[in-house]
Amino acid sequence: MKKTPLAFIGAGNMARSLIGGLIADGWDPASISVSDPDPDQLAAVGRLFGTRSAKDNTSAVEQSELVVLAVKPQVMHDVACELAATVQARHPLVISIAAGICSNDLERWLGGNCALVRCMPNTPALVQSGATALFANSAASDDQKALAESILRAVGLTLWIEDESLLDAVTALSGSGPAYFFLVIEALQEAGQSLGLDDKTARLLAVQTAFGAAKMALESRDDAATLRQKVTSPGGTTEKALAVLEEGGLRTLFNDALKAARDRSRELAKQFGEKS
Numbered sequence: 001m002k003k004t005p006l007a008f009i010g011a012g013n014m015a016r017s018l019i020g021g022l023i024a025d026g027w028d029p030a031s032i033s034v035s036d037p038d039p040d041q042l043a044a045v046g047r048l049f050g051t052r053s054a055k056d057n058t059s060a061v062e063q064s065e066l067v068v069l070a071v072k073p074q075v076m077h078d079v080a081c082e083l084a085a086t087v088q089a090r091h092p093l094v095i096s097i098a099a100g101i102c103s104n105d106l107e108r109w110l111g112g113n114c115a116l117v118r119c120m121p122n123t124p125a126l127v128q129s130g131a132t133a134l135f136a137n138s139a140a141s142d143d144q145k146a147l148a149e150s151i152l153r154a155v156g157l158t159l160w161i162e163d164e165s166l167l168d169a170v171t172a173l174s175g176s177g178p179a180y181f182f183l184v185i186e187a188l189q190e191a192g193q194s195l196g197l198d199d200k201t202a203r204l205l206a207v208q209t210a211f212g213a214a215k216m217a218l219e220s221r222d223d224a225a226t227l228r229q230k231v232t233s234p235g236g237t238t239e240k241a242l243a244v245l246e247e248g249g250l251r252t253l254f255n256d257a258l259k260a261a262r263d264r265s266r267e268l269a270k271q272f273g274e275k276s
């Protein structure tokens with residue numbers, strides 16, 4: 001069992017996905033301290049995973065070598081400033097998962113000279129199928145980078161990026177991405193129902209088809225375009241459906257959607273990152 005003392009600040013959706021994935025990978029729940037201002041939220045996470053509930057953010061960090069900041073960008077300034085004295089006294093590795101908030105702003109709020117890894121995971125971490133891009137600041141040692149990577153690798157794929165500004169694009173693609181696929185599953189299910197399938201049948205067929213397509217894309221030597229062509233018999237049914245999607249501008253829509261998410265990530269950095 002892995003027992004590195006670990007703190008999660010914030011017990012919301014993404015923290016739960018990461019905690020669930022870590023425990024499924026063999027982390028000792030008793031080595032994970034969680035803090036959140038909502039006692040009900042905190043108790044629910046404790047019941048679900050067997051983690052320790054800290055009485056406040058500072059006491060969670062006081063017990064930990066590694067701190068995951070899992071709060072919304074809007075509250076990150078206040079949370080980091082509150083933790084600065086403890087972080088400066090103990091020098092844990094700090095991992096932020098917040099969209100938009102830049103490492104230099106976070107480091108300043110934490111009192112400066114602080115080993116920091118900023119990353120963008122996604123909720124499939126809960127089922128150990130997450131995708132996370134990581135960026136380390138210059139104060140993070142190789143051992144600390146390896147520690148951060150080991151945490152995120154326990155819940156899925158990891159990759160490092162050298163250019164922090166690309167995390168805005170990562171957020172748009174894989175951070176928000178599960179929601180796009182869930183929307184597609186919803187839409188396929190509804191369309192199947194409108195063609196006469198019952199809701200359970202439509203749901204199962206939509207979900208299993210998404211799973212099968214993703215598994216093939218991951219495991220095959222063929223790229224997605226080739227796999228798509230192999231489904232598309234000349235003069236057949238798929239060709240007709242794909243023509244409707246292309247004519248409807250699906251590629252442009254995704255391009256515009258990702259740009260909107262990328263721009264929102266940049267705005268969050270400006271809106272909430274400029275505080276001193």
Ligand SMILES: NC(=O)C1=CN([C@@H]2O[C@H](COP(=O)(O)OP(=O)(O)OC[C@H]3O[C@@H](n4cnc5c(N)ncnc54)[C@H](OP(=O)(O)O)[C@@H]3O)[C@@H](O)[C@H]2O)C=CC1
Nearest residue numbers: 010011012013014036038070071072073097098099121122
């Ligand atoms: N959801 C996702 O798919 C992903 C989210 N992220 C990032 O993860 C972070 C969290 O997102 P998400 O989990 O969705 O958000 P949630 O709102 O679900 O979780 C945030 C949690 O932090 C709590 N909180 C608020 N103020 C404080 C505080 N002062 N100290 C400690 N905890 C506090 C909130 O409590 P309360 O609800 O009472 O305010 C809430 O439980 C965000 O920065 C987001 O950008 C990154 C990748 C993917």
Ligand SMILES: O=C(O)[C@@H]1CCC=N1
Nearest residue numbers: 098099171175176177
């Ligand atoms: O929607 C959001 O802002 C967060 C970041 C990526 C996924 N959820």
